[in-house]
Amino acid sequence: MDKTREILEDLKNGSITVEDAERYFRRAPYEELDYAKLDTHRGIRSGFPEVIFCQGKADEYLVKLYEKMVEADGCAFGTRASAHQYELVKASIDDVQYDTVSRILKVVHKERELRGRVAVCCAGTADVPVAEEAAQTAEYFGTKVERVYDVGVSGLHRLLSKVELLQSVNCVVAIAGMEGALASVIGGLVSVPVIAVPTSVGYGASFGGLSALLTMINSCANGIAVVNIDNGYGAGYMATQINRLATGGR
Numbered sequence: 001m002d003k004t005r006e007i008l009e010d011l012k013n014g015s016i017t018v019e020d021a022e023r024y025f026r027r028a029p030y031e032e033l034d035y036a037k038l039d040t041h042r043g044i045r046s047g048f049p050e051v052i053f054c055q056g057k058a059d060e061y062l063v064k065l066y067e068k069m070v071e072a073d074g075c076a077f078g079t080r081a082s083a084h085q086y087e088l089v090k091a092s093i094d095d096v097q098y099d100t101v102s103r104i105l106k107v108v109h110k111e112r113e114l115r116g117r118v119a120v121c122c123a124g125t126a127d128v129p130v131a132e133e134a135a136q137t138a139e140y141f142g143t144k145v146e147r148v149y150d151v152g153v154s155g156l157h158r159l160l161s162k163v164e165l166l167q168s169v170n171c172v173v174a175i176a177g178m179e180g181a182l183a184s185v186i187g188g189l190v191s192v193p194v195i196a197v198p199t200s201v202g203y204g205a206s207f208g209g210l211s212a213l214l215t216m217i218n219s220c221a222n223g224i225a226v227v228n229i230d231n232g233y234g235a236g237y238m239a240t241q242i243n244r245l246a247t248g249g250r
Helices: 003-012 018-026 042-046 059-073 083-090 125-140 153-160 182-187 204-217 232-247
Strands: 075-079 097-099 104-108 115-122 143-148 172-176 194-198 224-226
Touching: 003 018, 059 075, 059 083, 059 104, 075 125, 083 097, 083 104, 104 125, 115 125, 115 182, 115 232, 125 143, 125 172, 125 232, 143 232, 153 182, 172 182, 172 232, 182 194, 182 204, 182 224, 194 204, 194 232, 204 224
Parallel strands: 115 143, 115 172, 172 194, 194 224
Antiparallel strands: 075 104, 097 104
């Protein structure tokens, strides 16, 4: 989402005044909250507004951050939120939405047009929480997502039945735990970038996702980039950047 373009389009079509636009561009690059410096101009610099990592934040800080972000941009997006944090924010913002699978906590007052297309794939059902974090992040930032779940290499025919779809998108996110082979297989089947996400799913020798991480880093397939263990958000963000380049937008 390009907030600058949105403001200028609103000014052009008369839905806001010149004074409203001027007020927006006069805002400081960040808002000082003592315990945080809210980066209100991140959307202008990068095309993506600031996102809240909810895990570990003090209750009163989290609520205030959501209030400030909604006040500034009319929306807010947070990852790794708990049910307790949802209840706290909901007490202040009625229309906050919480997804128990991805643990995403968001406020959306204006639906975004979904452009382009990326695929989010995961090896097993236990990987779905990370996959949903990736998929919902990409959708929040305006990307159309195709979900391809439970296509791990222990049943390769399941993945091969989706090859036509995977070859038609602008980017593929491949999410897997255990030995993490899914990204390598997909990388050998498509011509677009593959973002590999190792997950902490697996038995003892998976070492909390390290085995999948090492497999993905050492892949012999080309065009694979690897993000951190369980980092669905990072993969969804990068997939959106690639998708925007492919569709000629921001």
